[in-house]
Amino acid sequence: MSLLEPEGVAGLPGSPDSRVVTAGRVRGMGAFLVAIAVLAALAFGVATPAGAHATFTLGAPPAVAVAPLEMSVRFVAVVCALVCAALGVLLVARRGARGSYLIFSLGVVAFVWSFLTWAARGTDLNFVQMLAATLISTTPLVYGSLSGIMCERSGVINIAIEGQFLAGAFLGAMIASVTGDLWLGVLAGAVAGAAFGWLLAFLSLRYGADQIIVGVVIVAFCTGLTNFLTAQVLTPYQATLNSPQTFSPIAIPLVDKIPVVGPVLFDQNVFVYLAAVLVVVVNVGLFRTRWGLRVRSVGEHPHAAETVGIHVLSVRYRNVVLGGLIAGIGGASFTIGSVGEFSSEMTAGLGYVALAAMIFGRWRPFGALGAALLFGFSVSLQSFLAVLNVGIPSPFLAMAPYVITVAVVSGLVGRVRPPAADGVPYRRE
Amino acid sequence: MRLELRGVTKRYGPLVANDHVDLTVEPGEIHCLLGENGAGKSTLMNVLFGMARADEGEVRIDGSPVRFADPGEAVAHGIGMVHQHFMLVPVFTVAENVVLGFEPTRALGFLDRRRARADIRLLSEQFGLEVDPDAVVEDVPVGVQQRVEILKALQRDAKLLILDEPTAVLTPQESEALFAIVRSLARAGRSVLFITHKLKEVLAVADRITVMRLGRVVGTTTASESGESELATMMVGRAVELVVRKGPARPGAAVLEISGLTVVDERGLVAVDGVDLEVRAGEILAVAGVQGNGQTELAQAITGLRPAVAGSIRIDGEELAGATPEAAIAAGVANVPEDRQVDGLVLDMAVEDNLVLDIFDRAPFARHGARDLAAVRSNAERKLVDFDIRAPSVLTPVGSLSGGNQQKVVVARELSRPVKLLVASQPTRGLDVGSIEYVHRRIVEERDRGVAVLIISSELDEVLALGDRVAVMYRGKITGVVDPAAGRDRIGLMMAGAAADPVAPAAPPEAGPPDRPETGAADPPEAGPPACPETGA
Numbered sequence: 001m002s003l004l005e006p007e008g009v010a011g012l013p014g015s016p017d018s019r020v021v022t023a024g025r026v027r028g029m030g031a032f033l034v035a036i037a038v039l040a041a042l043a044f045g046v047a048t049p050a051g052a053h054a055t056f057t058l059g060a061p062p063a064v065a066v067a068p069l070e071m072s073v074r075f076v077a078v079v080c081a082l083v084c085a086a087l088g089v090l091l092v093a094r095r096g097a098r099g100s101y102l103i104f105s106l107g108v109v110a111f112v113w114s115f116l117t118w119a120a121r122g123t124d125l126n127f128v129q130m131l132a133a134t135l136i137s138t139t140p141l142v143y144g145s146l147s148g149i150m151c152e153r154s155g156v157i158n159i160a161i162e163g164q165f166l167a168g169a170f171l172g173a174m175i176a177s178v179t180g181d182l183w184l185g186v187l188a189g190a191v192a193g194a195a196f197g198w199l200l201a202f203l204s205l206r207y208g209a210d211q212i213i214v215g216v217v218i219v220a221f222c223t224g225l226t227n228f229l230t231a232q233v234l235t236p237y238q239a240t241l242n243s244p245q246t247f248s249p250i251a252i253p254l255v256d257k258i259p260v261v262g263p264v265l266f267d268q269n270v271f272v273y274l275a276a277v278l279v280v281v282v283n284v285g286l287f288r289t290r291w292g293l294r295v296r297s298v299g300e301h302p303h304a305a306e307t308v309g310i311h312v313l314s315v316r317y318r319n320v321v322l323g324g325l326i327a328g329i330g331g332a333s334f335t336i337g338s339v340g341e342f343s344s345e346m347t348a349g350l351g352y353v354a355l356a357a358m359i360f361g362r363w364r365p366f367g368a369l370g371a372a373l374l375f376g377f378s379v380s381l382q383s384f385l386a387v388l389n390v391g392i393p394s395p396f397l398a399m400a401p402y403v404i405t406v407a408v409v410s411g412l413v414g415r416v417r418p419p420a421a422d423g424v425p426y427r428r429e
Numbered sequence: 430m431r432l433e434l435r436g437v438t439k440r441y442g443p444l445v446a447n448d449h450v451d452l453t454v455e456p457g458e459i460h461c462l463l464g465e466n467g468a469g470k471s472t473l474m475n476v477l478f479g480m481a482r483a484d485e486g487e488v489r490i491d492g493s494p495v496r497f498a499d500p501g502e503a504v505a506h507g508i509g510m511v512h513q514h515f516m517l518v519p520v521f522t523v524a525e526n527v528v529l530g531f532e533p534t535r536a537l538g539f540l541d542r543r544r545a546r547a548d549i550r551l552l553s554e555q556f557g558l559e560v561d562p563d564a565v566v567e568d569v570p571v572g573v574q575q576r577v578e579i580l581k582a583l584q585r586d587a588k589l590l591i592l593d594e595p596t597a598v599l600t601p602q603e604s605e606a607l608f609a610i611v612r613s614l615a616r617a618g619r620s621v622l623f624i625t626h627k628l629k630e631v632l633a634v635a636d637r638i639t640v641m642r643l644g645r646v647v648g649t650t651t652a653s654e655s656g657e658s659e660l661a662t663m664m665v666g667r668a669v670e671l672v673v674r675k676g677p678a679r680p681g682a683a684v685l686e687i688s689g690l691t692v693v694d695e696r697g698l699v700a701v702d703g704v705d706l707e708v709r710a711g712e713i714l715a716v717a718g719v720q721g722n723g724q725t726e727l728a729q730a731i732t733g734l735r736p737a738v739a740g741s742i743r744i745d746g747e748e749l750a751g752a753t754p755e756a757a758i759a760a761g762v763a764n765v766p767e768d769r770q771v772d773g774l775v776l777d778m779a780v781e782d783n784l785v786l787d788i789f790d791r792a793p794f795a796r797h798g799a800r801d802l803a804a805v806r807s808n809a810e811r812k813l814v815d816f817d818i819r820a821p822s823v824l825t826p827v828g829s830l831s832g833g834n835q836q837k838v839v840v841a842r843e844l845s846r847p848v849k850l851l852v853a854s855q856p857t858r859g860l861d862v863g864s865i866e867y868v869h870r871r872i873v874e875e876r877d878r879g880v881a882v883l884i885i886s887s888e889l890d891e892v893l894a895l896g897d898r899v900a901v902m903y904r905g906k907i908t909g910v911v912d913p914a915a916g917r918d919r920i921g922l923m924m925a926g927a928a929a930d931p932v933a934p935a936a937p938p939e940a941g942p943p944d945r946p947e948t949g950a951a952d953p954p955e956a957g958p959p960a961c962p963e964t965g966a
Binding site: 288289290291293294296297300301303304305306307308309310417420 | 478480499500501502504505510512515516517518519520521525526528529530531532534537538539540581
């Protein structure tokens, strides 16, 4: 019985959190924190010369100048290791699971801080730029995961996000380049994504085809098609067809003057702002409106929805097309949001990372946003580390976002509950 | 509302599920539709509720003909349905479930939760349906979930309420509470169509009774005009034996000894909580309990399908906790699983292969790694005769047989090995009366051959009819082991978690008077053996 007690405590009925976080997992997280604390203390503290300093730049040129932060590497390593270890011990020692993820996240933040200090030893790191870059790489993931949420909350698995990204990126770049109107580019991206959303809906709802297989086929199709068209059409006519402008950052008056936060959050392009708005809209829509209640009922128990007069297939159709549309806008952000041209397979599997963000975020918009920020940070971290002296070959650094994705999805999430009818074709009796 | 069905016919291919069915439900009437599994009751309700389309005949509401393309239209015409498998979204709150599809909203489609709550409170008070609007449905007991279903129908202003096998998941006390609600609905002028195969319920609650058999209406009567055995005869089409014939048990040495057994379910929650249990050779221990109180996990642990977290399971002294299903089979455990179509059979495979699923890889059915198909065939032909399995051929896919014959295939396979312990979960669920009689007889025969038998059933009648001792399970614990003569009421209370009574000795049932509770004020044990036909599904 004693063996079971913690499980029983963590599994008290009634609190949704406790269902998911088991005592063993909390202890594991605690042990992990202690382990990385030891690593930080040894590798970043003891192994670093006493006099080594790192400088974090905290103000980008147009914003308010903030004095750079200069820190002793060894001192930071020791302090962060202590904080991290203390939080780890707290996780192991305490009873109950509430707030475990918050404590764990704080511990990881402490570790990452000491790691960054160590990586920037003897030089300086533009911290504000790194955070701003995090937001840029987070943005497509947010669109992708919101697309996934739209589809899966209604019970259809959208594994085709990657393909919808590519289609949106391609058509967005082309239309924006030809017409010179960036907003038409966004619209084109949205239409391209929605078209493939419709295809997924049509095949899997109308004909009951396996959703995963249809999704994979759409990705393969979009990859092949955009590769072919890039080689045959875009490259020969690069100047007219593949040279769109990009949205320039829009500073939001007043708030953009806040030190550190201003340049990171309030001096971004429309894609970033739209993503933020969408997170709120989808969240409110799903959990506060009639539409959301019906969508969720269809994703959880379509037969129950049907018996109260909800048309299951139309709800799913609509949501899958909307989901594709959102992914298409996210795709357009790759080309007309930052890079300024389409290149083959430029989405680099981020559609799947977005799906992982959706799962890690437990099919909730704000959860997905948090997860996307984590993955986005690892992407920007990797590009910033490449110029610092970390001593890790850059191909390995480039793996970081994917490694973190796998680690998070397999180890950290634990057992999460997807919508009960997720991926299950619906047939009337 | 006055509902009339006239000549409703529904065919599925060559099968006529409803054959010119006539039925009238008067306003304020409690009308019971009685019939065996497969009699066509559910098909008729699907037609009535717009989930299936009738091939012939018409439905009239207050005299005017109607036709429903989907359930939404039926609801709009004042028909409400409480399905046997609740149509509730488990992760939604009570209020969300009640208003789904009928949501009060404010501007822009925002849900008006306050009004939803107020509406529910009003209805709850009006009909005595007590619920907490903010509770999450999966956290509340089944009886409350059923109230939510009824509220759902009432919130849509249902004038006719269809209840499909509403007591299948309730304790006897919860059933009584449901009957009270049904009566109060009828008093308020609403009509109730109560579908069931349990005779006792029909007699307790019905104003009028319509009996169906093989897709046809056999007759309409009232509770005062008929008794249990007449209804049973109408329902089955022949005189039915209302008892399980069995002599006194002659228990031998303990075969199955379980101590401190703890098992967790898929979600990691404790499902079986420190259970101690003993089954002797030559006796039937029946485990009673409302579904979902850990019985499934208990059976799975004994048969090796689910690991034990703590405790021990011994068969003739051999430890089986943590063993594989293969080891359990080798130790002499036979398993008739709860859901034969999922855990008992491979539906697409032939009868002959299903009959050797457990031992297809050893002699005489396989030699040197190759199957001996002739041996499989002759084995199957023998079993078809021995176990009275009605199949067109041994090559027929088992999925195309009737429920009763499917169950006989499972039983035939499991009893064809040397068996020390027979574990049978819901052995007669969904079977017709003939098959129920057969399966019961077979189980008693095994007992008399000296096999230890563990029956798990949520049908109290079956538990009382078969068990030599009755163990009651509630929330993963055994609340007590009693003599079946302790009576429905006491066992019913134990099923709802009432304190354990003095444990009955593992003695033959006729040994001495049944235990009485300490107060001595409880009801006397029921006279006579319990009835049989309602032990199905």
